[in-house]
Amino acid sequence: MKQAHCIYQNDDHRWLAIARDASKPGYLIDTNEYVVMDGDQALLCDPGGIEIFPAVFSALSAECDPTTLAGIFASHQDPDIISSLALWLEFKPDLKCYTSWLWQSFLPHFGGSESTFVPIPDPGMTIRLGSLELQAIPAHYLHSSGNHHLYDPKAKILFSGDVGAALLPPDQGGLYVEDFTRHIRHAEGFHKRWMGSDRAKRDWCERVSRLDIDMMVPQHGAIYQGADVQRFINWFAALEVGVLRG
Amino acid sequence: MNAPEKLKTPSRSASELTCIVRVNEEIKSIVATAFRINLMALNAIFLAKRAGNAALGFGVLSNELRRFAQDLTRHMASLRDMTSGSVGSVTGVVQQQRNSAILLQAIRLSGDGVPGVREARKRGAQRLAEQHGRLRALDQRLRAAVEETQQLVELGGVLARSAKIEAAYGGGFSPALMQVSTDFAEVIAQIKRSLEVLGKERLVKD
Ligand SMILES: [Fe+2]
Numbered sequence: 001m002k003q004a005h006c007i008y009q010n011d012d013h014r015w016l017a018i019a020r021d022a023s024k025p026g027y028l029i030d031t032n033e034y035v036v037m038d039g040d041q042a043l044l045c046d047p048g049g050i051e052i053f054p055a056v057f058s059a060l061s062a063e064c065d066p067t068t069l070a071g072i073f074a075s076h077q078d079p080d081i082i083s084s085l086a087l088w089l090e091f092k093p094d095l096k097c098y099t100s101w102l103w104q105s106f107l108p109h110f111g112g113s114e115s116t117f118v119p120i121p122d123p124g125m126t127i128r129l130g131s132l133e134l135q136a137i138p139a140h141y142l143h144s145s146g147n148h149h150l151y152d153p154k155a156k157i158l159f160s161g162d163v164g165a166a167l168l169p170p171d172q173g174g175l176y177v178e179d180f181t182r183h184i185r186h187a188e189g190f191h192k193r194w195m196g197s198d199r200a201k202r203d204w205c206e207r208v209s210r211l212d213i214d215m216m217v218p219q220h221g222a223i224y225q226g227a228d229v230q231r232f233i234n235w236f237a238a239l240e241v242g243v244l245r246g
Numbered sequence: 247m248n249a250p251e252k253l254k255t256p257s258r259s260a261s262e263l264t265c266i267v268r269v270n271e272e273i274k275s276i277v278a279t280a281f282r283i284n285l286m287a288l289n290a291i292f293l294a295k296r297a298g299n300a301a302l303g304f305g306v307l308s309n310e311l312r313r314f315a316q317d318l319t320r321h322m323a324s325l326r327d328m329t330s331g332s333v334g335s336v337t338g339v340v341q342q343q344r345n346s347a348i349l350l351q352a353i354r355l356s357g358d359g360v361p362g363v364r365e366a367r368k369r370g371a372q373r374l375a376e377q378h379g380r381l382r383a384l385d386q387r388l389r390a391a392v393e394e395t396q397q398l399v400e401l402g403g404v405l406a407r408s409a410k411i412e413a414a415y416g417g418g419f420s421p422a423l424m425q426v427s428t429d430f431a432e433v434i435a436q437i438k439r440s441l442e443v444l445g446k447e448r449l450v451k452d
């Protein structure tokens with residue numbers, strides 16, 4: 001059963017990780033959802049698929065008043081990211097969904113109307129939440145052709161969508177990366193196969209290296225902290241991507 | 247907590263979709279039969295012309311049967327419009343039922359105390375009631391249209407029976423005219439059976 005863990009708190013500025021669900025059916029890829037809260041406003045990052053909506057909703061509700069949800073940030077268009085959209089709108093019809101302009105006319109197939117979507121331009125944008133100024137950071141072609149990550153400069157947290165994802169065995173169910181070398185083995189195949197562009201990857205590595213990051217929180221697998229963040233960026237920069245095998 | 251409870255799919259509306267499929271199939275078969283009647287009537291008109299004075303009455307009835315086939319085709323076209331509209335309404339109901347069921351499951355997991363859930367459920371129930379209302383109205387219109395078509399087909403049956411009587415006066419052409427009028431009676435009986443099936447279908451199960 002999913003549970004919300006508080007991974008950052010400074011007064012009423014909080015980050016929740018709804019992570020690692022051992023009880024979900026094996027045919028569904030395991031996902032992490034994140035909630036950024038400031039004051040009486042909350043933003044849900046990559047809310048997940050239809051099948052896991054009840055688990056995510058109840059985990060979120062246990063830690064945060066769901067009526068304070070002001071928006072949804074969708075890093076890209078995949079079903080494991082955003083196919084639950086209609087259900088969140090069922091609960092709160094005036095929710096805004098921030099997503100790349102590229103997916104603006106695709107995501108309504110999952111739900112919502114014209115007024116639901118706030119298109120993020122290719123260079124990214126600022127998303128205001130309470131007193132926070134969250135930054136949508138471009139991560140195009142990693143893996144989706146219209147893809148953004150979300151950076152919170154105050155909490156120094158980077159939500160990195162599928163980048164940093166690891167498909168971990170059940171015995172490595174911890175919330176945080178404990179042994180980088182052991183962990184990254186489970187990320188390698190995924191990044192080689194899913195990340196399509198070497199140039200986009202180098203651009204991203206340069207871009208995020210300039211950010212001050214304490215925690216990098218991916219949509220699958222464990223959270224990178226401290227020195228593991230730069231370790232990951234270096235590892236990714238050196239990795240050959242866009243290959244079927246090898 | 248073990249594996250999450252399997253999400254319930256609303257089988258009721260799925261069966262409503264199956265019902266629309268059955269209605270459409272029945273409509274298609276009636277349209278095909280109406281086309282056949284039209285051709286049969288054309289042949290009968292030529293046959294009556296060849297039979298001359300002996301088959302004047304038969305000729306008039308054949309013309310009437312042809313008009314009947316054209317009216318029937320028009321009726322079926324409007325029935326088809328209704329059912330294609332109902333696919334949209336049923337899909338709306340299916341989606342709303344599915345969303346409401348999943349939301350209910352989420353609320354059960356979270357407990358009733360979560361703010362906003364009562365309003366969300368109320369909104370969902372309201373939308374569902376509206377969509378069901380639309381579907382019910384469509385169902386009534388469909389049934390009324392089927393009844394109207396049944397009356398038209400009764401008239402077709404009378405024409406076929408009269409044609410049979412007229413065929414008896416066809417002199418040397420009598421056996422051929424008799425065969426044609428028997429064929430008319432058979433296809434009209436077939437349409438009657440199809441309409442009976444249609445009349446029993448319900449787009450909304452109460
Ligand atoms: Fe993805």
Ligand SMILES: [Fe+2]
Nearest residue numbers: 078080162219
């Ligand atoms: Fe993913």
